[in-house]
Amino acid sequence: GAGVSQSPRYKVAKRGQDVALRCDPISGHVSLFWYQQALGQGPEFLTYFQNEAQLDKSGLPSDRFFAERPEGSVSTLKIQRTQQEDSAVYLCASSLVVGGRYEQYFGPGTRLTVT
């Protein structure tokens, strides 16, 4: 039984580069969340998908951040023109039910370092 997987696990980008982070949720999970976790902090909500629809993107810190889930399964978080403050672990979580607030299954995260 595969859990949530994320790739790459580690990414080093030079400031100004674009990056794309991938999330493979648990098969059949309706809800998908992206969170950003800075060093020493808890995860902070970025965006939420219900199937392919992006229903909440209120947590995206700037218009450099873009997420998609075109077929309602795999999701990609793209960051354009990366800045040093984007350095963090990016976590993806999925849930079987709509909303998924009762339990979310997290992937291992992608650690992004912007130099």
Add this chain to the structure above:
Amino acid sequence: DQQVKQNSPSLSVQEGRISILNCDYTNSMFDYFLWYKKYPAEGPTFLISISSIKDKNEDGRFTVFLNKSAKHLSLHIVPSQPGDSAVYFCAASDGGSQGNLIFGKGTKLSVKP
């Protein structure tokens, strides 16, 4: 302003004793609370949860207590085991949201043999 606060960054406990991790919240709209456990280089894993209509939920060695009037919850682990050493995150959600969780900063628990 932080809506979910875990004021103890770390806690050290002897094996076999009780571990008590605390969490405070400010948003009275929160009606569901969860605890997640995180090992290094892994994602958080769900541990236990509680609805605001309850004041206690127990699962094996883990019990969560909720005091709504004080806006406080705690996680009790009895007896503590070395494998419990991890970072514990308290999280909350409200029924009006899309389901996104609001997390505290976490408490690092070390259980010494």
